[in-house]
Amino acid sequence: xxxxxxxxxxxxxxxxxxxxxxxxxxxxxxxxxxxxxxxxxxxxxxxxxxxxxxxxxxxxxxxxxxxxxxxxxxxxxxxxxxxxxxxxxxxxxxxxxxxxxxxxxxxxxxxxxxxxxxxxxxxxxxxxxxxxxxxxxxxxxxxxxxxxxxxxxxxxxxxxxxxxxxxxxxxxxxxxxxxxxxxxxxxxxxxxxxxxxxxxxxxxxxxxxxxxxxxxxxxxxxxxxxxxxxxxxxxxxxxxxxxxxxxxxxxxxxxxxxxxxxxxxxxxxxxxxxxxxxxxxxxxxxxxxxx
Amino acid sequence: xxxxxxxxxxxxxxxxxxxxxxxxxxxxxxxxxxxxxxxxxxxxxxxxxxxxxxxxxxxxxxxxxxxxxxxxxxxxxxxxxxxxxxxxxxxxxxxxxxxxxxxxxxxxxxxxxxxxxxxxxxxxxxxxxxxxxxxxxxxxxxxxxxxxxxxxxxxxxxxxxxxxxxxxxxxxxxxxxxxxxxxxxxxxxxxxxxxxxxxxxxxxxxxxxxxxxxxxxxxxxxxxxxxxxxxxxxxxxxxxxxxxxxxxxxxxxxxxxxxxxxxxxxxxxxxxxxxxxxxxxxxxxxxxxxxxxxxxxxxxxxxxxxxxxxxxxxxxxxxxxxxxxxxxxxxxxxxxxxxx
Numbered sequence: 268x269x270x271x272x273x274x275x276x277x278x279x280x281x282x283x284x285x286x287x288x289x290x291x292x293x294x295x296x297x298x299x300x301x302x303x304x305x306x307x308x309x310x311x312x313x314x315x316x317x318x319x320x321x322x323x324x325x326x327x328x329x330x331x332x333x334x335x336x337x338x339x340x341x342x343x344x345x346x347x348x349x350x351x352x353x354x355x356x357x358x359x360x361x362x363x364x365x366x367x368x369x370x371x372x373x374x375x376x377x378x379x380x381x382x383x384x385x386x387x388x389x390x391x392x393x394x395x396x397x398x399x400x401x402x403x404x405x406x407x408x409x410x411x412x413x414x415x416x417x418x419x420x421x422x423x424x425x426x427x428x429x430x431x432x433x434x435x436x437x438x439x440x441x442x443x444x445x446x447x448x449x450x451x452x453x454x455x456x457x458x459x460x461x462x463x464x465x466x467x468x469x470x471x472x473x474x475x476x477x478x479x480x481x482x483x484x485x486x487x488x489x490x491x492x493x494x495x496x497x498x499x500x501x502x503x504x505x506x507x508x509x510x511x512x513x514x515x516x517x518x519x520x521x522x523x524x525x526x527x528x529x530x531x532x533x534x535x536x537x538x539x540x541x542x543x544x545x546x547x548x549x550x551x552x553x554x555x556x557x558x
Numbered sequence: 559x560x561x562x563x564x565x566x567x568x569x570x571x572x573x574x575x576x577x578x579x580x581x582x583x584x585x586x587x588x589x590x591x592x593x594x595x596x597x598x599x600x601x602x603x604x605x606x607x608x609x610x611x612x613x614x615x616x617x618x619x620x621x622x623x624x625x626x627x628x629x630x631x632x633x634x635x636x637x638x639x640x641x642x643x644x645x646x647x648x649x650x651x652x653x654x655x656x657x658x659x660x661x662x663x664x665x666x667x668x669x670x671x672x673x674x675x676x677x678x679x680x681x682x683x684x685x686x687x688x689x690x691x692x693x694x695x696x697x698x699x700x701x702x703x704x705x706x707x708x709x710x711x712x713x714x715x716x717x718x719x720x721x722x723x724x725x726x727x728x729x730x731x732x733x734x735x736x737x738x739x740x741x742x743x744x745x746x747x748x749x750x751x752x753x754x755x756x757x758x759x760x761x762x763x764x765x766x767x768x769x770x771x772x773x774x775x776x777x778x779x780x781x782x783x784x785x786x787x788x789x790x791x792x793x794x795x796x797x798x799x800x801x802x803x804x805x806x807x808x809x810x811x812x813x814x815x816x817x818x819x820x821x822x823x824x825x826x827x828x829x830x831x832x833x834x835x836x837x838x839x840x841x842x843x844x845x846x847x848x849x850x851x852x853x854x855x856x857x858x859x860x861x862x863x864x865x866x867x868x869x870x871x872x873x874x875x876x877x878x879x880x881x882x883x884x885x886x887x888x889x890x891x892x893x894x895x896x897x898x
Binding site: 335336337398399402403404405419499502503504505506513516517519520521523526 | 634636637639640716718756757759760761765769772773774775887888893896897
């Protein structure tokens with residue numbers, strides 16, 4: 268984005284040529300066709316089927332599901348925990364990305380590989396590991412319990428699990444952008460008299476903000492839908508620590524497919540709104556700099 | 559050596575090919591049939607069916623000469639029923655409660671009167687709900703009323719997501735109902751106080767056992783009898799079983815899935831597989847895995863490991879369909895307990 272000014276004259280020069288060129292990669296039409304087909308088969312069709320199931324309830328039925336105290340309670344727990352977890356991921360993910368890109372220390376590559384661990388680990392395994400660690404008789408939980416801090420089997424446990432699964436999203440979306448930001452830029456800023464804080468807040472931060480937002484949004488959306496790691500560390504009590512995905516499983520156990528689909532559709536809408544809001548925010552943030 | 563290697567390999571290939579040809583030719587002559595069955599079951603039966611299936615295959619081999627292999631799929635009872643409804647090719651289902659097989663029947667995969675086809679409501683073994691407490695029973699938990707004391711924490715699974723936990727809920731409710739002389743308001747107060755003492759509501763029965771044994775949560779685990787015995791078998795002297803004065807007769811049923819055995823032509827084998835569960839030898843395998851046998855002789859021999867209880871059945875609540883609707887559907891008694 269910050270390189271836009273340097274490449275600004277290029278598009279006009281390329282434009283006529285682009286019309287005749289078949290494209291850099293061969294088989295554009297075929298690959299687009301295959302991608303669209305795969306996308307509809309894997310994403311659009313199942314989503315449509317779910318919304319279709321939910322629609323069988325009608326608007327009144329949807330409202331009845333959405334307005335029940337347990338559903339509202341679960342949405343509150345899921346939303347607050349996912350939001351706090353995504354914020355934490357944004358702060359620490361940025362920090363981790365920064366350390367990994369800008370510093371050299373022994374074991375950096377190992378640390379870099381470890382960031383992906385939450386991606387690779389089955390989430391239920393993560394949940395069992397976390398609850399072993401944070402249970403009142405666990406390593407960390409045993410230290411925290413005398414201080415009156417209870418993590419496992421409380422809402423705090425859900426927050427910890429969601430932070431765990433969300434962290435790599437932020438690190439992996441910020442890292443490449445940070446890598447592309449050349450050190451010359453902060454050197455130039457410093458030469459022009461900016462102090463470290465100014466360099467960060469005026470030069471570096473605006474450049475990585477879009478990717479940070481994207482990472483935040485992904486961590487948040489993931490947190491909303493996370494099931495495996497949470498059910499092991501949460502106490503799963505209705506109105507207290509019950510998450511939305513657990514309610515979906517609850518409905519399915521009662522063979523209430525439409526009810527489950529209704530809650531799923533609500534989650535889908537919510538995630539979509541969050542992603543849309545963040546995209547709009549990113550746009551707003553970029554507009555003044557373009558002009 | 560270098561020259562010999564390819565030659566050896568070629569010879570090995572030839573030998574392999576001829577051996578394959580010989581077995582392919584010999585097969586129709588020697589073995590009458592090679593068939594497989596899929597048994598879709600619920601979680602705690604894993605160890606039992608591993609032993610039973612091997613015994614069944616051995617028996618078929620000696621009796622008919624057929625090679626039978628049984629595949630088992632384990633999971634939460636409700637989730638397993640859903641998988642069968644969505645197309646999992648289960649020849650037989652062996653689930654945690656009749657309600658789940660009813661759901662498969664409702665989907666049209668088997669006849670609604672499935673429970674009458676085999677003896678004892680198509681339930682070859684029974685179980686019940688007992689308490690598992692920490693060694694020495696430090697909180698002096700003896701019976702259901704002790705569980706609602708202020709100083710007791712209970713670990714049990716969520717009846718909305720676990721079949722075993724539904725049996726636990728009904729055991730608690732039914733015991734309170736009997737104690738109050740059939741007063742359902744008092745029974746409901748009891749279960750309300752009961753769930754107030756539950757700090758962790760695990761999604762499944764195995765998860766609840768883990769919370770109690772591995773995480774050290776709670777003073778008492780309310781769970782399947784065989785699950786409690788399994789915890790003791792693994793945890794040594796850390797726990798002991800307390801049998802309440804009365805509890806529910808849990809009947810995990812079995813059924814052949816009509817539509818699937820007819821399309822796979824496995825009906826005879828599937829029926830034999832389930833009927834064989836009732837033989838004394840099989841009843842003994844079940845008893846060794848802590849399922850209460852139906853066979854009176856086997857039951858007598860294993861009487862030592864099952865404490866005598868007053869057991870009431872699901873019919874106390876009018877059967878599974880009625881119980882499910884009244885207690886566990888949305889807005890039912892369980893939801894009222896949590897104010898949801």
